[in-house]
Amino acid sequence: xxxxxxxxxxxxxxxxAVSSSAWAVEEGDAAPVFDLPSIYADQPAISTxxxxxxxxxxxxxxxxxxxxxxxxxxxxxxxxxxxxxxxxIVAINxxxxxxDGLDFLLDTPLDFLIPADPDGEAAELFEVIGMPTSYLIExxxxxxxxxxxxxxxxxxxxxxxIQDSLGGN
Amino acid sequence: MRQLRSTLLLTxxxxxxxxxxxxxxxxxxxxxxxxxxxxxxxxESSLNDHIFFSKEASSGGNSAAGGGxxxx
Numbered sequence: 178x179x180x181x182x183x184x185x186x187x188x189x190x191x192x193x194a195v196s197s198s199a200w201a202v203e204e205g206d207a208a209p210v211f212d213l214p215s216i217y218a219d220q221p222a223i224s225t226x227x228x229x230x231x232x233x234x235x236x237x238x239x240x241x242x243x244x245x246x247x248x249x250x251x252x253x254x255x256x257x258x259x260x261x262x263x264x265x266i267v268a269i270n271x272x273x274x275x276x277d278g279l280d281f282l283l284d285t286p287l288d289f290l291i292p293a294d295p296d297g298e299a300a301e302l303f304e305v306i307g308m309p310t311s312y313l314i315e316x317x318x319x320x321x322x323x324x325x326x327x328x329x330x331x332x333x334x335x336x337x338x339i340q341d342s343l344g345g346n
Numbered sequence: 347m348r349q350l351r352s353t354l355l356l357t358x359x360x361x362x363x364x365x366x367x368x369x370x371x372x373x374x375x376x377x378x379x380x381x382x383x384x385x386x387x388x389x390e391s392s393l394n395d396h397i398f399f400s401k402e403a404s405s406g407g408n409s410a411a412g413g414g415x416x417x418x
Contacts, residue, residue: 237371241375271375297370300370301370
């Protein structure tokens with residue numbers, strides 16, 4: 178093996194090490210199935226099976242993620258606006274320990290489903306590559322929208338996709 | 347000899363790659379913790395700098411002025 182071949186092999190190794198994000202869930206893919214406990218000890222577990230046939234907006238958030246905290250109250254408003262039309266919002270908290278997430282929820286009560294995923298099991302299934310990342314899942318289980326980050330104007334993009342999905346029901 | 351050196355360099359590079367930890371997006375909270383900061387307590391750090399430059403009669407390295415008298 179000459180130097181050029183060795184360099185190419187090394188480059189391939191580096192590429193394969195950094196390209197894990199290539200398997201992240203993308204638009205059009207089937208949404209991964211998860212079953213997680215609620216962040217609230219007195220509430221039942223949350224699974225995709227129990228939400229079958231609904232438009233589900235899944236959002237991964239954490240208390241240390243500033244844009245996540247900006248987005249959640251806006252999602253709460255959106256939930257109240259569209260829940261009667263069949264929208265379900267599942268905001269998966271990845272804080273470890275979960276008390277960090279609960280501290281935020283004490284000040285900002287949210288009315289949608291909040292599962293706890295301190296070990297990142299669901300985040301691993303979705304191959305989340307940035308925080309926050311949200312997924313709009315159609316009633317047939319396919320991913321309609323993958324949205325990473327949260328900047329001003331993003332809520333309009335998400336709401337438009339939700340309206341589109343609910344309109345097709 | 348040159349080939350041996352290159353092979354050794356490539357091997358070292360590969361070994362260094364093994365030590366790279368992949369911090370996933372949802373694990374970045376660990377990096378945000380206070381104990382992960384370079385300078386977790388700014389006040390204590392500044393006090394330590396002051397004691398250091400006073401005792402060692404050295405200054406400048408920590409952007410503090412003084413001649414080592416410990417009076418500033």
